[in-house]
Amino acid sequence: MFGLEALTGSTRAVATVGLVLVEAIILYLGYGALSQTVGSAVIDTIVGDHQ
Template sequence: MFGIETLEGPVGAAVLIGIVLLEAIVLYVGYGALEQLLGPRIARLLRGD
């Protein structure tokens, strides 16, 4: 889709590692924001408040 499969050797490995790290950062930030928004509400529902 992005043409990553055409890269070879160390350059391909570096690009792949960069993409995986970027994905991890996006997921970390996204799940953190989701937890901030929904965490207290879900905790109250589980406690029965």
């Protein structure tokens, strides 16, 4: 998919770790943005605070 099949040994391991790290950062930022966008509305709905 990303061409990792062509890499060998340590290079392949470093590329895999790098891709996992990039994926983790993207998910962290995405969930953080989602949490800030709708977090308070969800908490208000669960608690029942309708002001």
